[in-house]
Each structure stands twice: as structure tokens, then as C-alpha cells.
Amino acid sequence: MCRLSLLLLLVPWTLGAQTLSVFPGERWERVRGAALEDLGWSDTGLQEVFTFLRDSANSTGVVVVDRGRVVFQFGDVEDLSYVASVRKSILSILYGKYVEDGTVDLEASLASLGMDDVGGLLPIEREATVHHLVTARSGVYHAASNGGDNLADAPPRGSQVPGDYMLYNNWDFNAAGAAFEQLTGRDIYDDLESQLATPLQFEDWDRGAQRKSGNLSISRNPAYHMWLSTRDMARIGLLMLHEGEWDGKQLVSREWVKRLVSVVTPLEEMNPLYRRDGYFGYGYMWWVWDGPRAVGPFAGAYTARGAWGQWITVLPAVDLVVAHKTNSVYSRTTSWESWERMLELLLEARGVEMAAPYPWS
Numbered sequence: 079m080c081r082l083s084l085l086l087l088l089v090p091w092t093l094g095a096q097t098l099s100v101f102p103g104e105r106w107e108r109v110r111g112a113a114l115e116d117l118g119w120s121d122t123g124l125q126e127v128f129t130f131l132r133d134s135a136n137s138t139g140v141v142v143v144d145r146g147r148v149v150f151q152f153g154d155v156e157d158l159s160y161v162a163s164v165r166k167s168i169l170s171i172l173y174g175k176y177v178e179d180g181t182v183d184l185e186a187s188l189a190s191l192g193m194d195d196v197g198g199l200l201p202i203e204r205e206a207t208v209h210h211l212v213t214a215r216s217g218v219y220h221a222a223s224n225g226g227d228n229l230a231d232a233p234p235r236g237s238q239v240p241g242d243y244m245l246y247n248n249w250d251f252n253a254a255g256a257a258f259e260q261l262t263g264r265d266i267y268d269d270l271e272s273q274l275a276t277p278l279q280f281e282d283w284d285r286g287a288q289r290k291s292g293n294l295s296i297s298r299n300p301a302y303h304m305w306l307s308t309r310d311m312a313r314i315g316l317l318m319l320h321e322g323e324w325d326g327k328q329l330v331s332r333e334w335v336k337r338l339v340s341v342v343t344p345l346e347e348m349n350p351l352y353r354r355d356g357y358f359g360y361g362y363m364w365w366v367w368d369g370p371r372a373v374g375p376f377a378g379a380y381t382a383r384g385a386w387g388q389w390i391t392v393l394p395a396v397d398l399v400v401a402h403k404t405n406s407v408y409s410r411t412t413s414w415e416s417w418e419r420m421l422e423l424l425l426e427a428r429g430v431e432m433a434a435p436y437p438w439s
Contacts, residue, residue, distance in 0.1 A: 123427025
């Protein structure tokens with residue numbers, strides 16, 4: 079399996095000139111030419127990134143943000159398209175203020191909320207809490223209204239006590255959306271607009287493009303899919319990098335952001351078992367670098383991840399945000415290995431030398 083060479087670094091990385099971080103207004107500040115070198119970037123290295131994306135990756139949009147400035151972009155970064163499971167990480171952000179003001183009780187059980195599903199949930203499944211839903215540890219293995227998860231690898235229904243076993247299951251995530259709307263009385267998309275799109279000044283936001291989907295004869299909880307542009311995904315990443323602060327305003331509490339990207343399920347407890355041969359643990363609907371590879375520029379790093387090639391990756395150690403999009407309407411997919419390679423090339427262009435060539439296999 080292809081993976082980033084993370085264990086050893088030949089030389090330490092630096093942030094180059096001590097340039098202060100900024101926040102975009104209506105438009106991103108774009109850095110070019112000599113100013114890139116002032117920020118520690120190699121123009122030749124970034125050209126290698128461009129060539130790789132053009133020739134090998136199927137990417138349709140990439141935005142790289144260093145200290146609040148766009149240092150690299152590729153493709154159509156304005157294109158509004160489906161971001162797949164990135165929606166889950168975004169929902170986790172929206173939960174924050176309602177948990178902290180008491181509107182949402184994460185320890186509320188499905189039974190206490192009156193939540194059930196097609197064919198009925200088992201009594202043990204109804205003991206699962208909202209907290210279990212947002213951390214993928216509910217123990218509910220009812221089919222979801224949409225696919226794209228690890229349900230095929232689930233233990234038998236009723237075999238796991240809620241909270242004991244992590245499985246990436248869309249039933250949990252869709253139920254988390256249903257619980258959010260029930261407890262807050264707010265539509266997810268209206269809250270996405272008020273909490274993120276408006277204060278972050280999304281350039282391409284379209285409330286009318288947002289729509290739920292799924293087979294409700296299988297599960298009564300639809301998927302709350304989202305349509306965003308790559309450059310607006312990067313704004314969400316920058317908000318997370320700054321722990322919920324945006325240009326002097328605390329839009330999401332630091333404590334909540336830190337909680338979202340803390341490891342709830344460590345690497346050695348990930349399921350199915352093949353996920354343990356990687357570098358991610360799991361937090362609150364965010365994938366978090368964990369284990370022996372969470373070093374150097376990947377210390378404290380985390381990512382939202384969606385099918386076909388949708389990512390919002392945040393690398394706090396080097397003050398970077400990488401938003402990546404592959405528009406699935408073009409029947410294109412960017413592989414996990416291509417995303418890894420892109421990150422490695424970006425870090426090399428930033429002055430981080432990895433220990434070995436990328437291990438193509």
C-alpha cells in the first residue's frame with residue numbers, strides 16, 4: 079500500500095520569514111513570484127506539484143493556504159460541487175455552539191429522543207447517545223439511506239455495547255444530522271449558512287444548491303449532502319487551523335475545535351482491521367493523524383475526507399491548509415495515493431525533506 083514517508087525527516091522544517099497570518103476578506107490574497115520565496119516556498123517545487131496534478135491525479139480543484147494566503151491553486155477552484163463525506167466534518171463544527179449553550183446534550187440517548195428507524199432499532203441500539211453518533215461508536219448497524227461506508231464489515235447487530243466499538247457507518251452520521259435538526263429546530267443548511275458561509279464570506283455559496291438525499295425506505299434519516307467550492311472549503315480549513323477564530327472573532331470556541339480533532343478512537347482501535355495499518359485515528363467526524371506517523375509536519379494534523387477525492391487537510395505544525403476537490407460529475411476519482419503524493423510534493427516545496435522517495439507500488 080502506498081503511504082507517506084513520515085517516520086524520518088532529513089532536515090527540520092521552518093516557517094521561513096516570520097510573516098504574520100492573515101484572513102481573507104471577500105477575496106483570497108494570492109502570493110506569487112518573489113513573495114513565495116519570502117514565505118519559504120520553492121517555485122520549482124510548486125511547479126512539480128502542478129505537473130503531478132495535471133498529469134497524474136485527476137484533481138479538479140486544489141487550494142493551498144499558507145498563513146492565510148493562497149500560495150498555490152490548481153483547476154477550477156470556483157466550481158460548486160458535491161463534497162461527499164466532508165459534510166460530516168462540517169456538521170461537527172455546527173454542533174459546537176449548541177452543545178456549549180446546552181441546546182444539545184451529547185449524552186442524550188436515541189430512546190430519550192424518540193429516534194427509531196425502518197424495521198425498528200434493537201433495545202441495546204437505542205441506548206446509543208448523540209456522542210456515540212458523532213464519534214462513530216454507536217454500535218447501531220442498521221443500513222443507512224446511502225452507501226459509502228464500512229457497514230459490510232460490521233459485527234452482527236446487537237453485538238456491541240454503544241461506545242465500545244468504532245465503525246465508519248453512515249447510519250451514525252445521518253442520524254447525527256437528524257438529531258441536530260431535532261434538538262436545535264434548525265435546518266442543517268440554514269445553520270451552515272449562518273455559522274460558516276456568511277461570517278467566513280464564502281465566495282461561491284448557493285443555499286439553493288444544498289439538498290438531502292437517500293433511500294428513505296431503507297432508513298428514515300437522509301444524508302445531508304453539501305455542494306461547496308474548493309476555495310470555500312479552504313476557508314473552513316483556515317477557521318479550523320485558527321481554532322475557531324476568524325479575523326479577531328471567535329466563531330467557534332477553541333475548546334470545541336480542539337475536541338473535534340482530538341483522538342477518540344486511536345489508530346490501534348480502528349475498524350475494520352486494515353485501518354490500523356495506516357496513520358489515522360478518529361475524532362468527532364474528523365480523521366486525525368495518530369500513532370508513529372503523526373510526527374514532524376503531521377503532528378496534530380487532521381483531515382475531512384470524502385469519496386472521489388474531497389479533502390480539507392489541516393497541518394498546524396506548518397500553518398498549512400490544503401483543500402482538494404475532484405468533481406465526480408466528470409467520472410473522475412483522485413486516489414488516496416495521489417492525495418498522499420500531492421501532500422509530499424507540497425511539503426518538499428515548502429522545505430520539508432522526506433526520508434525516502436515516495437514508495438510507488
